[in-house]
Amino acid sequence: MPLQTDTYDLNDEAERLKEECRETAEKLAPLDAENPAAPRLQRRGNQLQSQLDGVRWARSEWDVDAVTLGGLTGGEYGHVEDELPAAGGPGARRVYYVAKGTVDAPYLDDDMDFDACIAAASGLPIGYLRWAEARIDELSSVTEGNEPRFADWLADARKEQSTDE
Secondary structure, eight states, X not given: OOSOEEEEEHHHHHHHHHHHHHHHHHHHTTSOTTSTHHHHHHHHHHHHHHHHHHHHHHHHHSSOXXXXXXXXXXXXXXXXXXXXXXXXXXXXXXXXXXXXXXEEOTTOOTTOOHHHHHHHHHTSOHHHHHHHHHHHHHHTOSSTTOSOOHHHHXXXXXXXXXXXX
């Protein structure tokens, strides 16, 4: 049983990702290539674009408006780790993670075992897998978005530092 689930409207997700791409581009545009933040923002923009491509693919490929994903418990995550082949790297881990974290989507049937779910997820485009993995990771958090996270504290510290200079 997942920690928490959420149903994602694919149209809303496409809009959200487009907006994040625009915001990232606006932050990156004025920076010189030598600025240490530039490579990080470029990577973030590329990741967002990949996820947006995956969501757009899902919208055009499937006759559904939404998918339901769930956060993994420690036991579910452990099952993924145990089932992952010894030579499995981050790409294989992503497929297994999405297979385990998908609650309801066109690529899965209710009667599929985990091996069949892995096979189904492995046929999905990388952009969709990246998007689903990011959503599942968010749902696996036990803070439910109500508490500050490291990224929030880091952003606050950087703001303070820039105003002190």
